[in-house]
Amino acid sequence: MTRVIAITGKGGTGKTAIAALLIRYLTKGNKIVLAIDADPDTNLPETLGCEAETGIGDMREFMLNERDNLPPDVNKESIFESKIYEVLTEMPGYDLLVMGRPEGSGCYCYANNLLRGIMDRLVKNYDVVIIDTAAGLEHFSRKIIRDVDDLIVVTDGSRRGLRTGERIRELVGELEANVKNIYVIANKVTEANKDKISETAKELKLELIGAVEVDEMIQERDLVGSPLFDLPDDSVAVREIENIAKKLKL
Amino acid sequence: MADEFPFEISPMFEGERVRKDGMYVELAGPKSKGFELVKSVEMDEIEDGKFTLIGPDLSAMEEGSRHPIAMIYRIAGELVEQDLEAIVERRNHDFQNYIQGVMHLNQRYDIWIRVSKDAMKKGLNSFEQIAKATMMLFKNELPFIEKIEATYITDLAEVEKELDGAIATYTARDERTRDLHDEDVDVFYGCTLCQSFAPTNVCVVTPDRISLCGAINWFDGRAAAKVDPEGPQFAIEKGEIIDAEGGEYSGVNDLAKSLSNGEYDRIKIHSFFEYPHTSCGCFEVVGFYIPEVDGIGWVDRDFTGTAPNGLPFSTMAGQTGGGKQIVGFLGIGINYFRSPKFIETDGGWDRVVWMPKHLKDKVLADIPEDIVDKVATEEDATDLESLKAFLTEKKHPILERWVEEEEEDEEVVEETTTAASTMQMPTMTAGAPMMPAGLGLGSGSGSGGSGVKITLKNAKVSIDRVIIKKSE
């Protein structure tokens, strides 16, 4: 069975970094991963150190634009599927799919319906799917992938960040989403705020599954703009992600 | 029987993806060339089960390499005919995906195939094995195929040599498909995907009417209903023909009634004014009646200005959507303009007076020659005055209706005046629903509605007597 994990949280909290490090951990353990960047402001490829120029959104647009020119009796799902496979970036151990261009005006009902079917089938080919979504887009990514096993809310440790977590929890309730578990990861934690965070999390009844400290190696890489995928094993963040992954039984 | 193959064969493997890491070879695909083709031939032209390979075999291909491939199947049988070629050909996709370790994507000259390393390890080493398995499935699943022969080509020059012929076959086939009409089929398809926000909307998709969102044609409906008959697209038996021209069928009516929860019980698929198709809000184009010229204008999503009636797309879309039958507005898919039955019962193209330039350009080739220059765009007309002037100057066939209308108007007036016991003057701002004069006004200035202003021009109004009474 494929395990589907969606990562969300407020802007800039470290969703993409956490996603990249989870993918790093999984591929090292020989798991086959499908990474999905559902943030229209694509930046997971960069963090992973690969390239993805076009995404699902562009292919969906292609289908919308071309539909009247296609032979009338073609199987549109099979063409769409092939187009999605075309934009999959294939890397050792993982494949990456970016969402890219969001919906425009017009009707996306049918295209999205085909897409859900295609994604259902695609997802089954992987051990784990990691979805990096922008805050508030949990709903959006669920349009494409029906069932999410774990929703991970990344917070930067501030009370506001944890409140976001609480709000997401409510939102998911309202959506009656098929989300089995919700966890919180505190990121960019310092000695000073560590205890405060776990207290607040408890108050808000959120399950804190890990706390990633501010990592100097990440900061160094930020400065030169190099990917996080090949961080060394002794990076603080890498080690904590390993703990988290084990708690998640990945 | 499958024992003779070094791989498993099952529909279970259909969604199986061969990743780059696990791929032995890639065939055709976006970075190479290829095609698949099924040809019907006479029984004595082929030898059942025969396989020919032109070019290198799997075993001669290097791990991780990419090659072109053409797969040509010749089929024969008493019931085999040319029209079946496309249906049979599409099954190649299914059958090759049944083979464990083989991934087949897309169709025709866009096919894209991968064979996995695992499959090679288990003993797959020749295209003959794949071809034989595929031919076996063809014969098992499509028993009308009595004989089948396969030729695979992996030599680039040879593939290219055959490609033009294949493309010609596809083109000819598409022309035949486009020639399928409502009267040629017994089943239409319905779609209720949009009922989540327009609960009474039911889209009816027929060979001559694409869905109003433009996404689903009759063939798509058929394909989807076959895969999942309980899904959002489903078959509708046509039933009895009630009105051939307007496109009214008992089967459609029955279904409309049940799926709209009794909201409406009649649909005329090709009618603008009588029991029109409902619109959920997804339409690509909305048609609007312009009572002042008794014609129909069309406006699409991409048009940002206002139509001659002073309204932008968004306003009219708001009026039209919601899954109700709104006489005077109709949502359609762009391809419906290309249908020979396009609002046939209302006069077809002769009733069309205005559309945005970019929309007109899109369907230009499908507008009848004698009317194409007479349909105004925003470059010719931006309001009712300029529209009327344009139509008059171009001698648009709609002018004939204006004459009729004038005559009718006089009749109306006479009727109402003789029958008038209370004040029944045809008001100049009849709050009538948008209907052509024959419908709305013929019944004597209709009841309240959308507050649309209908102006009678050149109507001679004669009144014998006006009695004003205090209402009791």
Ligand SMILES: Nc1ncnc2c1ncn2[C@@H]1O[C@H](COP(=O)(O)OP(=O)(O)OP(=O)(O)O)[C@@H](O)[C@H]1O
């Ligand atoms: N544990 C950490 N230690 C130090 N820096 C970190 C850590 N986690 C993330 N960062 C840095 O913080 C910044 C924001 O992280 P990231 O881009 O992953 O956040 P995000 O939530 O995905 O942002 P967005 O909402 O813009 O997508 C980046 O520069 C990242 O390298």
Ligand code: SF4
């Ligand atoms: S608009 Fe399109 S998707 Fe929506 S119900 Fe109609 S056919 Fe289906």
Ligand SMILES: [Mg+2]
């Ligand atoms: Mg991000």
